[in-house]
Amino acid sequence: MRIDIVSIFPEFFSVLDVSLVGKARQKGLVSTSVTDLRDFTYDVHRTVDDSPYGGGAGMVMKPEPWGEAIDSIIGDETSAVLVVPSPAGEPFTQAIARELAAEEHLVFACGRYEGIDQRVMDHFGSRIRVRPLSLGDYVLNGGEVATMAFIEAITRLIPGMVGNPESLVEESHEDGLLEYPSYTKPQLWRELEVPEVLRSGNHAAIAAWRREQQIERTKAIRPDLLPE
Numbered sequence: 583m584r585i586d587i588v589s590i591f592p593e594f595f596s597v598l599d600v601s602l603v604g605k606a607r608q609k610g611l612v613s614t615s616v617t618d619l620r621d622f623t624y625d626v627h628r629t630v631d632d633s634p635y636g637g638g639a640g641m642v643m644k645p646e647p648w649g650e651a652i653d654s655i656i657g658d659e660t661s662a663v664l665v666v667p668s669p670a671g672e673p674f675t676q677a678i679a680r681e682l683a684a685e686e687h688l689v690f691a692c693g694r695y696e697g698i699d700q701r702v703m704d705h706f707g708s709r710i711r712v713r714p715l716s717l718g719d720y721v722l723n724g725g726e727v728a729t730m731a732f733i734e735a736i737t738r739l740i741p742g743m744v745g746n747p748e749s750l751v752e753e754s755h756e757d758g759l760l761e762y763p764s765y766t767k768p769q770l771w772r773e774l775e776v777p778e779v780l781r782s783g784n785h786a787a788i789a790a791w792r793r794e795q796q797i798e799r800t801k802a803i804r805p806d807l808l809p810e
C-alpha cells in the first residue's frame with residue numbers, strides 16, 4: 583500500500599518510523615511519503631489560508647495549493663482514495679479501517695483552521711473517491727492526529743502485518759462487541775485472583791465465559807453497539 587500525507591506540519595509524521603507502521607515500512611508492505619502543502623504556494627509568506635466567503639470566524643484553507651499538491655501525488659490515477667479528516671466526516675470505525683486496508687493508494691489531506699475550501703473535495707470527488715472521516719465527536723486543531731490514528735488502525739490490518747492473525751479476530755470491535763478481560767501470571771496479585779474458569783482447562787467453558795463477559799461489558803459501556 584502507498585500512503586501519501588499532505589500537511590503544513592510534515593515533521594509531525596516522523597513518528598511513522600516507529601511502532602507498527604515502522605514495521606510495515608520495513609517489511610515493504612507500506613510506503614509512506616509526506617508532502618508539505620506550503621511547497622505549493624508562491625508568495626513570500628507561503629500563504630495557505632484566507633478569510634471565509636460569507637463571513638464568520640477563522641480562516642479557510644485556499645484551494646490552489648491543495649489542488650496542485652494532490653495533482654502532484656495522484657497524476658492521472660483514478661484508483662486512489664482521498665481521505666479528508668474532519669469532525670464533519672463519517673465516524674471512523676473498524677469496518678472502515680478494514681475497507682481502507684484493501685486499497686492500493688491512500689492520500690490523507692490534513693486540513694487546519696476551519697477546514698479546506700469545499701471545491702477541493704468537489705473537484706477531486708469527480709476524479710477519485712473522497713472520504714471525509716471523523717476520529718470522534720470532538721474537535722482537534724487539525725487533521726494530523728486523526729490521520730495518525732487512521733493510518734495505525736488501517737496498516738495493522740494489511741495481510742502479513744500482524745504476527746498472529748487470530749489476535750486480530752479476537753480484539754474489540756472485530757465481532758461488533760468489546761473485548762473480554764485478559765489475565766496472565768501470577769494467579770494471585772494484590773489479593774486479586776484470576777477467574778477460576780480460565781484456569782480450568784475447559785475450553786468450552788472458557789469460550790462461554792468470555793462471550794458472556796463481552797456481552798456484559800458491551801451492555802455496560804457501549805450499549806449502542808448491541809443489536810436491538
Ligand code: ADE
Pocket residue numbers: 667668669715716717718719720721722723724725728
Ligand atoms: N479535525 C479536527 N477535528 C477532527 C476530528 N474529530 N476528526 C478528524 N479530523 C478532525
